Amino acid sequence: xxxxxxxxxxxxxxxxxxxxxxxxxxxxxxxxxxxxxxxxxxxxxxxxxxxxxxxxxxxxxxxxxxxxxxxxxxxxxxxxxxxxxxxxxxxxxxxxxxxxxxxxxxxxxxxxxxxxxxxxxxxxxxxxxxxxxxxxxxxxxxxxxxxxxxxxxxxxxxxxxxxxxxxxxxxxxx
Numbered sequence: 001x002x003x004x005x006x007x008x009x010x011x012x013x014x015x016x017x018x019x020x021x022x023x024x025x026x027x028x029x030x031x032x033x034x035x036x037x038x039x040x041x042x043x044x045x046x047x048x049x050x051x052x053x054x055x056x057x058x059x060x061x062x063x064x065x066x067x068x069x070x071x072x073x074x075x076x077x078x079x080x081x082x083x084x085x086x087x088x089x090x091x092x093x094x095x096x097x098x099x100x101x102x103x104x105x106x107x108x109x110x111x112x113x114x115x116x117x118x119x120x121x122x123x124x125x126x127x128x129x130x131x132x133x134x135x136x137x138x139x140x141x142x143x144x145x146x147x148x149x150x151x152x153x154x155x156x157x158x159x160x161x162x163x164x165x166x167x168x169x170x171x172x173x174x
Contacts, residue, residue, distance in 0.1 A: 046150060046151065046154055047147075050147050050150060050151060053128065053131075054124060054125075054128055054151055054154075057124040057125075057127040057128045057131070058120060058121070058124040060124070060127055061120040061121075061123035061124040061127060062120060064123050064127070065116070065119060065120060065123060068107060071103070071107050071123070072107065074123070074126060074127070074130070075100060075103060075104055075107070075126075077130055078100060078126050078129060078130055079100065081129070081130060082096060082097075082100070082129075089149065091149060092149045092152045092153055092156075095152060095153065095156040096129070096152050098156070098163055098166070098167060099122045099125060099126065099152070099155065099156065099163075100126070101166075101170065102114070102118075102119075102122055102162075102163060102166045103119060103122050103123060103126065105166070105170070106119050111166060111169060111170075113165070113169070114162050114165075114166065115162065118159045118162040118163075121155050121158055121159055122155060122159065124155070125151055125152050125154075125155035125156075128148065128151045128152075129148045129151070129152060
């Protein structure tokens, strides 16, 4: 007669901080003002071509940050382009406007409690968005803004903490 094999006891699974963060936690009762948070934007990894182009735009961003007139013109141009293409930008609309408002507040001196690195990343994303001949040219119907949306989402997620602080500051001013 054969003996049954005893089941091995599985060691208890370790819960890493990442796994613990994913678990649902009961909602706490909200007290006071609602904190403004940047809307979480689903971001994918940038392709090599997108990352290469974005790196070029990061180097150009420093030039814009040093020249208020050029930066003001850049903000005007992105506002116009964003308004023209609002339907194509639904998924990143709130984040894009948050970036624009952050850079505008920094430019006018109303909000300076932000690292220069954050401003440069936001400006680089704006420059990338304005470039019609980026990785996927903007004039191609339906997919023309896919790479732009990915870069905007990448920038938003990269500066999430500073963007949230800005949005809280902005909400407190209203």
